[in-house]
Amino acid sequence: MKKNFLTMLLALALCSSTFAQWKPAGDKIKTSWGEQLDPKNVLPEYPRPIMERSDWKNLNGLWKYAITKKGAPAPAAYQGDILVPFAVESSLSGVGKMINEKEELWYQRTFDVPSNWRGKQVLLHFGAVDWKAEVWVNDVKVGEHTGGFTPFYFDITSVLNKGNNDLVVKVWDPSDRGEQPRGKQIANPHGIWYTPVTGIWQ
Numbered sequence: 001m002k003k004n005f006l007t008m009l010l011a012l013a014l015c016s017s018t019f020a021q022w023k024p025a026g027d028k029i030k031t032s033w034g035e036q037l038d039p040k041n042v043l044p045e046y047p048r049p050i051m052e053r054s055d056w057k058n059l060n061g062l063w064k065y066a067i068t069k070k071g072a073p074a075p076a077a078y079q080g081d082i083l084v085p086f087a088v089e090s091s092l093s094g095v096g097k098m099i100n101e102k103e104e105l106w107y108q109r110t111f112d113v114p115s116n117w118r119g120k121q122v123l124l125h126f127g128a129v130d131w132k133a134e135v136w137v138n139d140v141k142v143g144e145h146t147g148g149f150t151p152f153y154f155d156i157t158s159v160l161n162k163g164n165n166d167l168v169v170k171v172w173d174p175s176d177r178g179e180q181p182r183g184k185q186i187a188n189p190h191g192i193w194y195t196p197v198t199g200i201w202q
Contacts, residue, residue: 025096063109087197101174125153127202131173173198
């Protein structure tokens with residue numbers, strides 16, 4: 001029997017009062033597109049138009065975030081909201097904070113699975129996470145990935161609940177203090193060098 005594959009992409013169903021609290025952090029590199037951004041409907045288009053699936057769920061939007069020391073356990077409480085898929089250093093994330101190689105960035109949100117997906121295989125897709133990502137669904141580690149520019153996915157079918165599901169992502173990005181490919185990102189941006197791009201950015 002052929003399995004039906006479903007895609008879950010980096011959406012959100014939060015109350016309107018939560019969205020009212022989001023605003024860009026600072027005023028660097030403002031554009032007309034950023035000013036028109038709707039946190040309730042962030043990049044809603046299917047990211048792979050030549051491979052579009054009929055059943056999919058977009059997980060872009062507001063997530064909870066926390067910054068902890070590297071190696072620390074998962075945070076008991078989160079520090080605020082971050083707008084995915086914008087890097088934590090960016091204005092549009094609503095956070096605008098720099099992360100160093102001694103820290104890790106945590107994301108958390110909940111999602112539900114449509115009832116018509118029952119009995120089907122469900123995949124959780126990320127377009128890009130800079131740099132090392134570890135992912136848990138309902139307290140079960142479903143996988144990890146290193147590489148800031150490549151897409152990856154995990155089969156999360158076996159760990160899903162019928163109702164709400166908890167999704168946690170931990171990210172570590174040493175930027176120019178590591179040996180990974182990083183382009184022109186450095187911890188002290190100046191001249192032709194860019195601000196790091198840490199976390200979920202696609």
